[in-house]
Amino acid sequence: MKFGYLALFLLLLHLELSAIEPVTAAANYSEDYYEDTCPDVVDIINQKVDAWIEKDFTLAASLIRLQFHDCAVRGCDRSILLNSTASERTTSVSSTVRGYQVIDEIKAAVEESCPRTVSCADILLGAAREASLFIKGPFWPVPFGRKDGIVSIDTEAERVPHGHENVTTLINFFKSKRLDMQDLITLSGAHTIGGASCGTFINRVNNFNGIGKPDPSLDATYMNMLKKRCSRSTDLVNLDVTTPRTFDTVYYKNLQTKKGLLTTDQELYMDPRTAPLVNTMVSSQPGTFEELFSDAMVKLGNIRVLTGNEGEVRVNCNLVNS
Ligand code: HEM
Numbered sequence: 001m002k003f004g005y006l007a008l009f010l011l012l013l014h015l016e017l018s019a020i021e022p023v024t025a026a027a028n029y030s031e032d033y034y035e036d037t038c039p040d041v042v043d044i045i046n047q048k049v050d051a052w053i054e055k056d057f058t059l060a061a062s063l064i065r066l067q068f069h070d071c072a073v074r075g076c077d078r079s080i081l082l083n084s085t086a087s088e089r090t091t092s093v094s095s096t097v098r099g100y101q102v103i104d105e106i107k108a109a110v111e112e113s114c115p116r117t118v119s120c121a122d123i124l125l126g127a128a129r130e131a132s133l134f135i136k137g138p139f140w141p142v143p144f145g146r147k148d149g150i151v152s153i154d155t156e157a158e159r160v161p162h163g164h165e166n167v168t169t170l171i172n173f174f175k176s177k178r179l180d181m182q183d184l185i186t187l188s189g190a191h192t193i194g195g196a197s198c199g200t201f202i203n204r205v206n207n208f209n210g211i212g213k214p215d216p217s218l219d220a221t222y223m224n225m226l227k228k229r230c231s232r233s234t235d236l237v238n239l240d241v242t243t244p245r246t247f248d249t250v251y252y253k254n255l256q257t258k259k260g261l262l263t264t265d266q267e268l269y270m271d272p273r274t275a276p277l278v279n280t281m282v283s284s285q286p287g288t289f290e291e292l293f294s295d296a297m298v299k300l301g302n303i304r305v306l307t308g309n310e311g312e313v314r315v316n317c318n319l320v321n322s
């Protein structure tokens with residue numbers, strides 16, 4: 001009897017899970033989508049990404065971050081436009097803009113080989129994957145066939161967490177994208193590389209949340225280092241203070257010793273809902289983080305994908321086709 005209930009429960013769970021899988025026709029969304037129309041697209045993306053990161057290692061982080069910022073707004077549809085108003089954007093997105101130049105150059109090369117065929121969204125996701133591979137991070141499969149969106153709304157982009165939200169807000173934001181608490185922990189692990197500008201965390205050093213003193217969950221020695229490093233709000237500090245150029249689990253270890261850079265990083269270890277998951281990341285078998293990260297990037301890459309006749313293949317990644 002009990003077993004019957006369990007079986008029913010599992011069946012319902014299965015139905016529930018299949019119901020939330022993105023319903024996209026395989027023919028219009030697959031790893032070999034460009035096999036006939038643009039067979040060299042992955043080679044072009046990889047070669048360009050490698051060349052850029054070779055010149056400037058910090059671009060690897062910027063490119064991986066772009067996948068979050070594209071997919072977490074609407075869906076992975078290259079919704080963020082950079083048009084004449086781009087120059088008015090604040091410094092906090094300047095590193096993002098830098099990453100977009102790589103996408104633009106890849107797009108130009110791809111347009112030469114196969115005009116009006118490959119979407120900017122697909123290029124962006126392929127570039128993020130190669131950025132990870134190039135710095136010895138994990139591989140993940142990238143199905144292609146996404147179309148670019150024709151809608152971009154600034155205020156939606158503003159809803160992506162900035163680094164001072166509480167854990168509840170983070171969990172809810174991820175949930176709204178069908179990403180769970182484990183995905184939140186796993187994907188935050190991208191902060192094992194790259195940097196943040198002082199303006200995004202300096203309140204922790206000075207007057208934390210208006211309490212008139214520094215964030216008590218910040219290691220004192222680390223805090224003094226941050227004070228010295230931050231003379232301007234645009235100065236960049238490594239997100240992983242210990243191994244900033246290595247894709248590893250040291251980001252999580254830093255949280256255990258109060259050396260998370262952003263409020264939203266450190267909180268993951270201070271909150272009883274997420275702390276056990278942080279500990280598991282540190283103590284699990286080598287390779288576990290990388291495997292979870294691959295899976296989570298696939299999930300992130302599948303958010304609200306436009307395929308077939310939805311959207312368009314943008315000619316200029318920064319503008320909707322006229
Ligand atoms: C959990 C919510 C998240 C918050 C609040 C957050 C916040 C931030 C902030 C404030 C910065 C620094 C930006 C600046 O200096 O202006 C940053 C950088 C970065 N983020 Fe996140 N992030 C989150 C999730 C993610 C995810 C899901 C990924 C990728 C999978 C990611 C990858 C990165 C990377 C690689 C950088 C460094 C970028 C660079 O060096 O150019 N972040 N993040």
Ligand SMILES: *[C@@H]1O[C@H](CO)[C@@H](O)[C@H](O)[C@H]1NC(C)=O
Pocket residue numbers: 081083084085152154319
């Ligand atoms: C740029 O974007 C704004 C809104 O973000 C829009 O109102 C404007 O028409 C766009 N300009 C161009 C040239 O596309």
Ligand SMILES: *[C@@H]1O[C@H](CO)[C@@H](O)[C@H](O)[C@H]1NC(C)=O
Pocket residue numbers: 166168169
């Ligand atoms: C988290 O932040 C949201 C938005 O600012 C706020 O409404 C909520 O009360 C906060 N939750 C907790 C537990 O602090």
Ligand SMILES: *[C@@H]1O[C@H](CO)[C@@H](O)[C@H](O)[C@H]1NC(C)=O
Pocket residue numbers: 025026027028307308309
């Ligand atoms: C694939 O996209 C084309 C338009 O590009 C559409 O006509 C076709 O119905 C789509 N196929 C499937 C299986 O959805």
